[in-house]
Amino acid sequence: MVFLLVSVAVFNLAAIVIPKNISWIEIYGTILITIVLHLLIDTFLDLKYNFYGYFDKGVDAGTLIFTFGIYPAVNIIVVNLYSYLRGLLSKVIFIIVLTIFALCYEVALLNVDIFYHNEWKLWYSAVIYPLLLILLFLNRKFLKRIVN
Numbered sequence: 076m077v078f079l080l081v082s083v084a085v086f087n088l089a090a091i092v093i094p095k096n097i098s099w100i101e102i103y104g105t106i107l108i109t110i111v112l113h114l115l116i117d118t119f120l121d122l123k124y125n126f127y128g129y130f131d132k133g134v135d136a137g138t139l140i141f142t143f144g145i146y147p148a149v150n151i152i153v154v155n156l157y158s159y160l161r162g163l164l165s166k167v168i169f170i171i172v173l174t175i176f177a178l179c180y181e182v183a184l185l186n187v188d189i190f191y192h193n194e195w196k197l198w199y200s201a202v203i204y205p206l207l208l209i210l211l212f213l214n215r216k217f218l219k220r221i222v223n
Contacts, residue, residue, distance in 0.1 A: 083144035090148040096158040104218040106147040127195040
């Protein structure tokens with residue numbers, strides 16, 4: 076649990092102090108889509124199919140730490156950093172680096188018994204993370220169009 080609370084503090088501090096290259100509506104939209112996707116995906120893959128989970132099997136209040144403490148902050152950082160990138164190659168490299176980071180973080184969570192796999196395999200995450208990142212970046216593009 077210490078690892079998780081330190082993660083919350085570090086990610087949220089970073090999300091607050093980094094120079095912002097995104098608007099408040101992009102921040103707000105990123106937070107909303109992050110929470111909705113997390114709850115939607117985990118409702119099925121965690122609760123219905125029991126592929127993986129946080130802490131103990133079933134509904135666990137500790138999962139809310141991820142919902143509100145980790146995912147919004149990390150995704151604000153990611154979307155903000157992405158906004159500085161130009162060119163397809165730099166964006167592809169960014170997605171690869173983020174996927175590697177996410178996989179390493181997932182392994183760390185597995186090692187400290189905060190996260191567990193049942194039917195889920197780490198390579199599933201390696202496939203899903205880039206898709207989720209692309210969806211996040213498309214959401215930012217959509218938000219920018221709405222605002223303009």
